[in-house]
Amino acid sequence: MGIALYEVRFHGRGGQGAVMAAQTLAEAAVIEGMHAQAFPYFGAERRGAPVTAFARIDERKISIKSQVYEPDLLVVLDETLLDVEPVARGLKADGRAVINTRRLPTEIDLGVEVECATVPATTIAMEHLKAPIVNTAILGAVVRMCALVSMESMREAIESRFGEKFGEAAARTNVAAAAMAYQQAAVGRCKGERPLSSREEWLPTWQEVPIGVALGEGVKGGVTVGPGGARRNLTGSWRVQTPRYDKGKCVRCLRCWFSCPEGCIKREEDDYVRWDLNYCKGCGICAQVCPAKAIAIIKGGQG
Amino acid sequence: MSVKVISGDHAVAYAAKLARTEVVPAFPITPQTLIVERLAEFINDGELDADFIPADSEHSAMSIAIGASAGGVRAFTATSSQGLALMHEMLYAVPQCRLPIVMANVNRSLGAAAGIWVEHNDSMAERDSGWLQVYVEDNQEALDATLMAFRLAEDRRVLLPVMVCLDGFILSHTVERVEVPGQEEVDRFLPRFEPCTVLDPAEPKLINPIVPPEYAMEMRYQLDRAVDRSREVIAEVDAGFGKAFGRSYGGLLDTYRLEDADFALLTLGTATGLARAAVDELRSEGKRAGLIKLRFMRPFPFQGLREKAEGLKALGVLDRSVSFNGGGPVYTEVAAALCNVPTIVTGHVAGIGGRDIAPDHMREMFALVERAARGERVRPVTWHGLRGEME
Numbered sequence: 248m249g250i251a252l253y254e255v256r257f258h259g260r261g262g263q264g265a266v267m268a269a270q271t272l273a274e275a276a277v278i279e280g281m282h283a284q285a286f287p288y289f290g291a292e293r294r295g296a297p298v299t300a301f302a303r304i305d306e307r308k309i310s311i312k313s314q315v316y317e318p319d320l321l322v323v324l325d326e327t328l329l330d331v332e333p334v335a336r337g338l339k340a341d342g343r344a345v346i347n348t349r350r351l352p353t354e355i356d357l358g359v360e361v362e363c364a365t366v367p368a369t370t371i372a373m374e375h376l377k378a379p380i381v382n383t384a385i386l387g388a389v390v391r392m393c394a395l396v397s398m399e400s401m402r403e404a405i406e407s408r409f410g411e412k413f414g415e416a417a418a419r420t421n422v423a424a425a426a427m428a429y430q431q432a433a434v435g436r437c438k439g440e441r442p443l444s445s446r447e448e449w450l451p452t453w454q455e456v457p458i459g460v461a462l463g464e465g466v467k468g469g470v471t472v473g474p475g476g477a478r479r480n481l482t483g484s485w486r487v488q489t490p491r492y493d494k495g496k497c498v499r500c501l502r503c504w505f506s507c508p509e510g511c512i513k514r515e516e517d518d519y520v521r522w523d524l525n526y527c528k529g530c531g532i533c534a535q536v537c538p539a540k541a542i543a544i545i546k547g548g549q550g
Numbered sequence: 551m552s553v554k555v556i557s558g559d560h561a562v563a564y565a566a567k568l569a570r571t572e573v574v575p576a577f578p579i580t581p582q583t584l585i586v587e588r589l590a591e592f593i594n595d596g597e598l599d600a601d602f603i604p605a606d607s608e609h610s611a612m613s614i615a616i617g618a619s620a621g622g623v624r625a626f627t628a629t630s631s632q633g634l635a636l637m638h639e640m641l642y643a644v645p646q647c648r649l650p651i652v653m654a655n656v657n658r659s660l661g662a663a664a665g666i667w668v669e670h671n672d673s674m675a676e677r678d679s680g681w682l683q684v685y686v687e688d689n690q691e692a693l694d695a696t697l698m699a700f701r702l703a704e705d706r707r708v709l710l711p712v713m714v715c716l717d718g719f720i721l722s723h724t725v726e727r728v729e730v731p732g733q734e735e736v737d738r739f740l741p742r743f744e745p746c747t748v749l750d751p752a753e754p755k756l757i758n759p760i761v762p763p764e765y766a767m768e769m770r771y772q773l774d775r776a777v778d779r780s781r782e783v784i785a786e787v788d789a790g791f792g793k794a795f796g797r798s799y800g801g802l803l804d805t806y807r808l809e810d811a812d813f814a815l816l817t818l819g820t821a822t823g824l825a826r827a828a829v830d831e832l833r834s835e836g837k838r839a840g841l842i843k844l845r846f847m848r849p850f851p852f853q854g855l856r857e858k859a860e861g862l863k864a865l866g867v868l869d870r871s872v873s874f875n876g877g878g879p880v881y882t883e884v885a886a887a888l889c890n891v892p893t894i895v896t897g898h899v900a901g902i903g904g905r906d907i908a909p910d911h912m913r914e915m916f917a918l919v920e921r922a923a924r925g926e927r928v929r930p931v932t933w934h935g936l937r938g939e940m941e
Contacts, residue, residue: 270725274555277727286724310823312720314906452938
């Protein structure tokens with residue numbers, strides 16, 4: 248097939264496999280004899296945090312290495328991102344979108360009205376992979392949405408990438424997830440009514456950046472240089488599961504308090520504990536180390 | 551030959567494997583680690599017969615590479631940023647000892663302000679160490695340049711270490727279509743390593759002794775000539791590579807749509823790709839824009855540049871590193887090369903600390919160079935993508 252430069256942007260959360268999805272799409276395009284590239288937004292990867300990945304596909308060799316600012320295709324691996332990130336920023340007016348959701352395209356307000364495929368990728372992933380890693384399921388819907396690559400090439404790309412990294416069984420289940428998503432994807436037009444959500448960012452001019460490299464209180468926004476101080480950047484928002492504490496069962500051994508990698512478990516004077524959910528990322532370590540099973544991990548961001 | 555969709559780091563690892571590297575001393579550092587991890591896997595899986603030596607620092611890694619190379623085997627290592635800085639002391643021993651070590655440096659900024667992202671100041675700070683330095687544009691070139699680096703380094707007329715520099719993350723962690731040559735093809739291109747000086751217990755000798763003033767100056771000039779002479783060998787190796795694999799890169803520098811250009815930009819590393827696209831855009835508007843892709847920072851193509859710049863009214867130079875209060879190191883070098891020709895040279899600093907060089911920044915650079923070509927006065931050095939007005 249002949250296509251001019253086609254640019255794709257993936258939005259997901261750390262752990263959902265957005266980067267692998269971008270790489271697999273690129274590999275499928277190369278299998279079809281095209282040129283392709285895929286790369287993540289180069290930040291520190293963190294489970295649950297919003298992540299972005301990019302892919303470019305072209306019949307000709309691709310020379311551009313910049314990030315993708317005006318995508319032809321938007322792939323959203325986590326619907327909740329629509330509320331917290333300007334996901335659709337720059338999406339071309341004749342662009343397309345693929346969204347992981349149980350809702351139909353007409354029920355989704357992306358902020359830009361475009362052709363859209365929706366697919367319950369999380370449900371499909373849970374069924375085939377027993378984990379909410381939605382990258383291969385969403386790729387099935389990508390094939391359905393735009394005739395960039397065939398399902399056959401996608402299957403081959405998934406087998407190659409996942410097979411090499413995780414073994415044959417993983418390759419099989421991921422191929423099955425993609426196939427089911429291809430079947431189940433609903434295609435329509437999404438709504439473009441809401442304004443794109445904006446993230447509050449401190450972007451000082453060079454004159455405004457305080458001298459020295461220091462992270463301190465009292466400086467603008469609690470931060471001098473960097474992506475955001477902890478006061479403003481509530482990392483608990485990345486949480487997709489939440490600890491539930493049963494004080495009656497607690498034996499006050501404080502293992503959870505000692506083991507919490509975020510230091511967000513607070514020790515009370517009587518050695519019972521409480522969580523600062525502003526910063527709890529729901530890693531579940533506290534529940535793992537609790538000898539009395541006083542901590543359970545509940546699905547969802549709210550305890 | 552096989553087509554793979556791999557990262558720049560893995561492309562380099564494939565090249566080091568295909569070169570039948572015999573010793574890999576390494577210390578991990580982001581964004582280089584994928585290279586030595588992949589090599590460790592190749593060795594573990596029996597695909598590469600080499601010794602992988604985990605070093606306790608980059609200083610030690612380079613020391614081990616020196617020992618291995620002096621011992622008569624092919625040595626390869628990789629590093630980045632602070633790792634390269636920690637090697638600094640040992641780096642200087644390699645060229646004067648004429649040890650053909652090949653090293654990949656995945657460009658990353660030096661702290662502070664600490665970051666893991668691309669900037670060329672790590673390798674630019676080593677440009678006077680005597681190492682040859684090549685900067686690559688994409689993953690295919692990363693693989694090809696690494697293979698060529700061994701042949702260049704080991705050529706008896708050269709016998710110098712080569713640093714293959716690739717942009718952190720933009721290449722190291724981006725997957726692209728890469729043609730990986732077959733082992734037999736590579737074996738034909740790259741002969742077995744024939745060491746010049748070999749440490750041998752049967753014939754004791756001292757390598758790198760203290761050198762008094764009576765000799766040091768002659769040794770330095772000898773090295774200066776060797777670096778200069780490498781220019782011819784680079785052209786030869788590039789042509790030979792083209793014959794063997796169907797891809798060649800122009801040697802020290804390459805050009806794009808430069809023939810009848812009025813103004814051009816000079817780039818190195820991954821920014822080149824975006825500049826190509828910008829040139830196409832400007833040409834479609836009828837503007838006579840061109841591009842010079844600088845591949846080697848050492849040896850620096852002083853003469854080649856003067857030839858290429860002939861007819862250019864203005865040449866902009868893009869630096870992804872800063873030489874404080876002097877623009878960037880590439881700019882000062884190009885300005886020196888063109889000091890006796892009428893071409894106006896402007897400096898452009900962009901992509902610092904990993905900031906994305908967006909299409910708009912590139913357009914802005916070309917627009918400025920075009921103004922200079924029309925005879926307008928522009929700043930000697932402009933920072934692009936900077937928040938806040940320049941002073």
